[in-house]
Amino acid sequence: MSFQPVKFYQTGTFTVGNRLLPDGERSVQSTVRRHNSLNSGHRACQGCGEALGARYAIDAAMEVTGGQLIAANATGCLEVFSTPYPETSWQVPWIHSLFGNTAAVATGIAAALRVKGREDVRVVAQGGDGGTTDIGFGCLSGMFERNDDVLYICYDNGAYMNTGVQRSSATPPAARTATTAAVGSTPGNTFGQGKDLPAIAMAHGIPYVATATVSELRDLEAKVRRAMEFRGARYLHILVPCPLGWGHDSSLTIRMARLAHESGIFPVFEAENGEVTGVAKIRRQVPVEEYLKPQKRYAHLFSPRPNEDVIRRIQAQADRNIRRYRLLQDS
Amino acid sequence: MLKQIEGSHAVAEAVALCRPEVICAYPISPQTHIVEGLGEMVKAGELSPCEFINVESEFAAMSVAIGASAAGARAYTATASQGLLFMTEAVFNAAGMGLPIVMTVANRAIGAPINIWNDHTDSMSQRDCGWIQLFAETNQEALDLHIQAFRLAEELSLPVMVCMDGFILTHAYERVDMPTQEQVDAFLPPFEPRQVLDPQDPVSMGAMVGPEAFTEVRYLAHVKQMQALDLIPGWAEEFRKAFGRDSGGLMHQYRMEDADTVVVALGSVLGTIKDTVDGLREKGHRIGVLGITCFRPWPTSALRAALERARKVSVVEKAFGVGLGGIVSANVRTSYSGSLDDVFTVIAGLGGRPITRESLARAFTEVEQGTSAPLVFLDLNRAAVDRALARERESRRSGPIAEALLRDVGLVTAQLR
Numbered sequence: 001m002s003f004q005p006v007k008f009y010q011t012g013t014f015t016v017g018n019r020l021l022p023d024g025e026r027s028v029q030s031t032v033r034r035h036n037s038l039n040s041g042h043r044a045c046q047g048c049g050e051a052l053g054a055r056y057a058i059d060a061a062m063e064v065t066g067g068q069l070i071a072a073n074a075t076g077c078l079e080v081f082s083t084p085y086p087e088t089s090w091q092v093p094w095i096h097s098l099f100g101n102t103a104a105v106a107t108g109i110a111a112a113l114r115v116k117g118r119e120d121v122r123v124v125a126q127g128g129d130g131g132t133t134d135i136g137f138g139c140l141s142g143m144f145e146r147n148d149d150v151l152y153i154c155y156d157n158g159a160y161m162n163t164g165v166q167r168s169s170a171t172p173p174a175a176r177t178a179t180t181a182a183v184g185s186t187p188g189n190t191f192g193q194g195k196d197l198p199a200i201a202m203a204h205g206i207p208y209v210a211t212a213t214v215s216e217l218r219d220l221e222a223k224v225r226r227a228m229e230f231r232g233a234r235y236l237h238i239l240v241p242c243p244l245g246w247g248h249d250s251s252l253t254i255r256m257a258r259l260a261h262e263s264g265i266f267p268v269f270e271a272e273n274g275e276v277t278g279v280a281k282i283r284r285q286v287p288v289e290e291y292l293k294p295q296k297r298y299a300h301l302f303s304p305r306p307n308e309d310v311i312r313r314i315q316a317q318a319d320r321n322i323r324r325y326r327l328l329q330d331s
Numbered sequence: 332m333l334k335q336i337e338g339s340h341a342v343a344e345a346v347a348l349c350r351p352e353v354i355c356a357y358p359i360s361p362q363t364h365i366v367e368g369l370g371e372m373v374k375a376g377e378l379s380p381c382e383f384i385n386v387e388s389e390f391a392a393m394s395v396a397i398g399a400s401a402a403g404a405r406a407y408t409a410t411a412s413q414g415l416l417f418m419t420e421a422v423f424n425a426a427g428m429g430l431p432i433v434m435t436v437a438n439r440a441i442g443a444p445i446n447i448w449n450d451h452t453d454s455m456s457q458r459d460c461g462w463i464q465l466f467a468e469t470n471q472e473a474l475d476l477h478i479q480a481f482r483l484a485e486e487l488s489l490p491v492m493v494c495m496d497g498f499i500l501t502h503a504y505e506r507v508d509m510p511t512q513e514q515v516d517a518f519l520p521p522f523e524p525r526q527v528l529d530p531q532d533p534v535s536m537g538a539m540v541g542p543e544a545f546t547e548v549r550y551l552a553h554v555k556q557m558q559a560l561d562l563i564p565g566w567a568e569e570f571r572k573a574f575g576r577d578s579g580g581l582m583h584q585y586r587m588e589d590a591d592t593v594v595v596a597l598g599s600v601l602g603t604i605k606d607t608v609d610g611l612r613e614k615g616h617r618i619g620v621l622g623i624t625c626f627r628p629w630p631t632s633a634l635r636a637a638l639e640r641a642r643k644v645s646v647v648e649k650a651f652g653v654g655l656g657g658i659v660s661a662n663v664r665t666s667y668s669g670s671l672d673d674v675f676t677v678i679a680g681l682g683g684r685p686i687t688r689e690s691l692a693r694a695f696t697e698v699e700q701g702t703s704a705p706l707v708f709l710d711l712n713r714a715a716v717d718r719a720l721a722r723e724r725e726s727r728r729s730g731p732i733a734e735a736l737l738r739d740v741g742l743v744t745a746q747l748r
Contacts, residue, residue: 067530068530069530070402070528070530072398073537079537079539080539083535083537083538083539084538084539084541085538085539085540085541085543085544086538086544088535088538090533090535091533092530092533093528093529093530093532093533093534093535094528094533094534094535094536095398095401095528095535095536095537096535096536096537096538097394097397097398097421097424097428097537098394098420098421098424100390100420101390101391101393101394101397101420101421104386104390104391104394104395104397104398105394105395105397105398105401106398107384107386107391107394107395107398108353108355108384108394108395108396108397108398108399108400108401108402108404108406109398109399109401109402109528110398111353111382111384111395111398111399111404112352112353112382112398112399112400112401112402112403112404112406113402114382115352115353115380115381115382115404116352116380116403116404117380121530138387138388138390138391139387139388139390139391139394141387142386142387142388142391145387146384146385
């Protein structure tokens with residue numbers, strides 16, 4: 001099955017529908033070329049950002065490579081919901097080995113393809129933020145450092161959602177998780193911790209690093225396409241809201257991703273060889289409260305009374321991102 | 332071709348003759364010379380096509396091998412000791428997925444206390460991981476076993492671990508007969524994977540399996556290992572015809588014909604044991620040696636037959652199950668028809684302690700005479716142990732165990748006799 005009729009597709013605010021665009025600018029998701037790499041029928045939750053992100057990204061990679069793609073997958077939600085034995089949603093050759101070794105498995109696949117003279121077949125590795133920023137970090141850094149020919153995609157939902165929403169090193173400050181409870185004098189996750197993995201990836205000097213969200217489909221697809229133009233290690237960090245872990249309505253997944261960008265919480269940019277080459281500007285900056293309020297993981301910041309101090313600190317972080325990446329239109 | 336070379340380089344050359352396509356390397360003594368040798372061959376273009384990847388950990392080494400093997404390449408790595416433990420999760424994973432990776436384990440002790448010298452604690456810790464485990468007695472057998480290992484692994488789609496004693500074999504310069512490329516090519520067919528990641532025929536590998544099928548998948552792993560028990564003797568015979576020497580097989584028997592007492596062991600210590608047995612034979616002892624080459628799968632039937640006449644069995648082991656005793660002994664007892672009380676355990680050579688003929692002869696004689704304890708730690712410094720226990724009784728904060736013991740015995744190296 002490679003074609004699903006799409007009657008109308010709205011890519012987001014301020015943009016026109018796909019039908020009105022020239023063919024070359026249309027999203028892979030609404031063309032007959034769409035591969036459905038991650039087929040329907042999987043067991044992801046309603047409104048799962050990771051399922052969306054994975055389908056967008058892998059379909060785009062399939063489009064670029066003409067279907068010559070192999071995927072390695074870390075343990076996690078994506079692995080579990082996509083391959084409940086004896087079924088699989090994957091329409092690409094796909095391997096899951098362990099939680100912490102996905103980048104290395106991908107390195108092995110790439111090495112096998114090179115030794116067999118099949119460098120037309122490209123390799124994608126993918127995992128959640130736990131599998132990427134925590135347990136898989138050693139293998140990921142090794143893959144970056146060797147500049148192995150792998151595109152690594154991190155679907156960041158800011159916690160270990162598969163095991164029941166525990167804190168990872170990608171969990172934002174003040175967020176409530178099962179291991180950073182909203183109790184005590186400093187409820188939620190601690191300030192001053194966590195890893196900025198896109199920056200760490202850039203520090204490896206790899207050819208291409210980018211961030212994206214599931215709210216800007218064309219931007220995400222364009223970054224996958226750009227990533228596949230390079231050989232060597234590439235890193236794509238996609239923010240994927242999780243209704244279960246974030247505690248927002250499952251209809252708000254796209255909106256939450258957009259608000260993360262427009263508040264400055266999640267800077268969307270791309271970098272080549274360690275230098276930022278482009279940023280997705282914020283069209284209408286929103287205060288962080290707009291992003292925080294719909295999420296139950298931040299409920300303790302607003303009830304029983306607003307925690308102005310913590311909200312201010314989160315706003316300061318967003319402002320810093322905006323300054324650092326020049327995210328506003330006139331900056 | 333006869334060569335006088337280091338054991339590690341002999342293995343490196345043998346592995347190269349097997350035409351590996353992806354080699355993952357991470358340094359750990361005493362394995363390092365093997366991958367250094369292979370790295371040089373790849374760099375020089377002598378081993379081609381082959382990808383040599385310097386990884387950042389043993390966990391990555393096995394993981395890269397998993398990816399390479401799943402994508403259809405013949406994959407190899409080598410490790411030892413802490414490295415084997417560090418990759419343990421991936422070691423189990425490779426076996427569970429049925430990926431025919433070959434790995435050399437240059438056997439070394441496990442810390443703490445940290446110790447770089449030889450024993451079998453590393454391999455024994457992985458005995459139930461699903462890999463086939465072959466133990467080499469000599470450098471010649473080590474290199475021969477690698478050639479057989481690739482064929483065995485790929486035929487059964489199971490990973491194979493070739494275990495060789497660290498330093499004692501890996502760093503010993505010995506004469507070996509290195510086969511030709513033609514000989515190896517004739518014995519080892521090209522790798523035809525049972526499963527492969529291929530865009531033309533996309534499959535999902537490593538899917539989650541629940542209770543409805545998990546037992547069956549695990550049982551199939553067991554069935555495959557049982558198949559190895561049938562294949563190995565025939566291939567050892569085929570190897571003998573093609574290469575002109577006995578190497579591999581399930582086990583080697585030495586002076587067993589009328590033996591009342593049989594010594595069972597694995598690895599290079601068999602040389603010392605044979606010398607000891609020769610000495611005892613000269614004095615009229617009816618004693619023989621059974622060297623186990625194939626430890627996993629465990630050759631139950633062959634062992635039972637070999638031990639049929641034995642009245643007493645002495646198992647010499649370079650590792651032990653803390654809180655239990657002999658690991659190999661526990662396996663031997665499953666395959667011995669006589670009284671289980673007649674299987675004795677001699678723990679020897681831990682952390683590289685020399686195993687001498689004198690001590691072995693004493694231990695074997697005690698077994699023959701019925702005066703041996705069921706579990707003996709060869710050449711144990713009992714007085715030093717007693718003093719350590721006394722210190723713990725006398726003082727709550729008795730301090731780090733290993734450091735106090737070293738201070739007590741006043742030595743930093745094993746006592747040679």
